[in-house]
Amino acid sequence: MVTTRSTLRTQEMLLNMGPHHPSTHGVLRLILRLDGEVVEEVFPDIGYLHRGIEKIGESLTYKQFIPYTDRVEYLASMNVNHLYCMAVEKLAGIEVPERAEYIRVIMTELNRIISHIIGCGALAMDLGAFTPFLYGVVEREKVNDLFEMTCGQRLTYNYMRIGGVSQDLPEGFVEKTYAFLEEMERRWDEINRLITENEIFVQRLADVAVLTEADALSYNITGPNLRASGVDWDLRRDMPYSVYDRFDFDVPIGKGERGTVGDCYDRYLMRVRETYESLKIVRQALDGLPEGEVQAKVSKVFKPPKGEVYMRAENPRGEMAVYIESDGSTKPSRIKFKTPSFNSLGVFNKICRGQMLSDLVAVIGSFDIVLPEVDR
Amino acid sequence: MNRIEKIVKMIRKEEPEVLLRTEEEGQFPVLRVERDRVVPVLRLLRDDFGFESLMCETASDRGDRIDLIYHLFSTPHRETLVVKTVLSREKPQVETAEDVWKSANWYEREIFDLFGVEFIGHSDLVRILLPQDWVGHPLRKDYRPAPEYHGMKIEY
Numbered sequence: 430m431v432t433t434r435s436t437l438r439t440q441e442m443l444l445n446m447g448p449h450h451p452s453t454h455g456v457l458r459l460i461l462r463l464d465g466e467v468v469e470e471v472f473p474d475i476g477y478l479h480r481g482i483e484k485i486g487e488s489l490t491y492k493q494f495i496p497y498t499d500r501v502e503y504l505a506s507m508n509v510n511h512l513y514c515m516a517v518e519k520l521a522g523i524e525v526p527e528r529a530e531y532i533r534v535i536m537t538e539l540n541r542i543i544s545h546i547i548g549c550g551a552l553a554m555d556l557g558a559f560t561p562f563l564y565g566v567v568e569r570e571k572v573n574d575l576f577e578m579t580c581g582q583r584l585t586y587n588y589m590r591i592g593g594v595s596q597d598l599p600e601g602f603v604e605k606t607y608a609f610l611e612e613m614e615r616r617w618d619e620i621n622r623l624i625t626e627n628e629i630f631v632q633r634l635a636d637v638a639v640l641t642e643a644d645a646l647s648y649n650i651t652g653p654n655l656r657a658s659g660v661d662w663d664l665r666r667d668m669p670y671s672v673y674d675r676f677d678f679d680v681p682i683g684k685g686e687r688g689t690v691g692d693c694y695d696r697y698l699m700r701v702r703e704t705y706e707s708l709k710i711v712r713q714a715l716d717g718l719p720e721g722e723v724q725a726k727v728s729k730v731f732k733p734p735k736g737e738v739y740m741r742a743e744n745p746r747g748e749m750a751v752y753i754e755s756d757g758s759t760k761p762s763r764i765k766f767k768t769p770s771f772n773s774l775g776v777f778n779k780i781c782r783g784q785m786l787s788d789l790v791a792v793i794g795s796f797d798i799v800l801p802e803v804d805r
Numbered sequence: 806m807n808r809i810e811k812i813v814k815m816i817r818k819e820e821p822e823v824l825l826r827t828e829e830e831g832q833f834p835v836l837r838v839e840r841d842r843v844v845p846v847l848r849l850l851r852d853d854f855g856f857e858s859l860m861c862e863t864a865s866d867r868g869d870r871i872d873l874i875y876h877l878f879s880t881p882h883r884e885t886l887v888v889k890t891v892l893s894r895e896k897p898q899v900e901t902a903e904d905v906w907k908s909a910n911w912y913e914r915e916i917f918d919l920f921g922v923e924f925i926g927h928s929d930l931v932r933i934l935l936p937q938d939w940v941g942h943p944l945r946k947d948y949r950p951a952p953e954y955h956g957m958k959i960e961y
Binding site: 483644 | 919
């Protein structure tokens with residue numbers, strides 16, 4: 430008898446993917462129930478990187494906590510810095526000088542660019558294309574140099590302060606950033622030529638792990654992953670914070686160009702296109718950079734009034750939010766980080782059913798999950 | 806009548822005596838809801854007022870009680886609404902919101918893990934961030950870690 434798929438005797442198998450697996454982008458363990466190569470169920474086991482940042486926050490003053498926010502998500506530290514400072518400023522009613530707001534936008538968008546470089550590059554690398562990642566990292570180094578010039582750090586920046594930024598831009602920063610924008614645009618075109626239209630790459634991503642609009646909203650998937658499912662929503666455009674209302678940029682939406690709306694390819698494409706938009710925003714912010722102070726007056730012993738605040742920001746992986754409760758003392762009584770990758774992982778069991786085991790790698794990469802952010 | 810007044814009126818009609826009080830002076834309007842009926846109110850908000858996502862569900866230990874805080878968001882109306890309910894510290898129990906929003910599944914596992922709140926009817930209420938055999942709920946204000954975990958000293 431010829432063995433076909435219908436006559437083949439298969440047996441269910443439980444398989445551990447991780448905690449140490451090259452494509453899990455950190456320490457993540459997926460417990461898989463497999464039928465042959467087909468995934469029946471996925472149980473993400475998280476918490477390997479839990480550091481209790483929320484608990485630590487309760488024993489530190491508002492200013493002391495800023496370096497910890499870098500560690501919530503190390504690939505987009507500037508964005509988390511920005512979010513936390515905005516939340517505390519909202520709580521205490523502090524006005525940030527205009528120049529500081531512009532500098533913050535420049536920094537967060539540069540950070541978004543290098544975060545998307547890693548996101549897209551790592552996805553390509555997981556699928557076997559090694560070169561784009563290395564090309565991307567060359568550009569990322571240039572941004573790291575810019576950040577190092579500004580605040581002395583290359584990964585955990587601790588640059589923003591409550592009421593502004595720690596120091597003004599160094600001499601030569603603006604020129605170097607303009608130069609970077611030009612090089613980056615060329616290089617991003619080049620990386621795209623290598624993979625975005627590459628038929629093998631497209632076949633690995635198109636129609637894989639489709640996330641519908643209704644599921645995306647119910648699971649509260651945000652950012653590029655939400656837009657890939659066809660929802661026209663970007664916090665920067667629709668509920669602008671900081672000075673985002675002054676810039677002109679487009680919001681790419683998933684249209685299912687090579688497959689279905691909300692598949693892995695759409696999620697990848699959102700990041701590619703968003704990077705161009707971020708380049709546009711940085712250019713506009715540099716053009717309009719006003720003169721002036723970079724730090725508002727904030728008392729040494731900082732005590733915000735009693736109350737609570739919930740602040741959201743559009744981070745590279747989606748909307749991150751911080752919830753702070755203040756009892757009027759120097760330390761917050763509760764800090765909660767709501768992180769986008771946590772929600773992204775929550776949807777895995779729903780959308781990975783029926784996918785091939787090898788496609789799971791593409792799903793993890795396409796959601797651009799960063800584990801320290803999930804575990805906090 | 807603005808939308809929040811409409812919401813309050815509707816809840817008073819559908820679920821009388823559930824709404825304890827509303828607060829409008831903060832960043833977002835807050836509805837304080839009685840613990841036993843919080844999930845029906847959330848379902849009403851989702852179905853009739855377009856709050857199609859639960860952005861955040863978290864808890865806070867206020868010393869004498871545990872506050873449970875839901876942050877709801879409606880994309881078409883660009884509106885945020887906060888729903889709060891109060892749980893006892895000794896035996897914190899509340900119905901799960903998992904059937905209303907899928908995202909609540911993991912949020913509630915996290916709250917169970919870090920605060921020890923029991924969500925009745927939850928499909929998979931196990932610890933999510935900490936090891937399954939961890940003792941205690943760290944985000945409670947009176948939490949003291951055990952001296953050691955499997956022979957490893959816990960110091961901080």
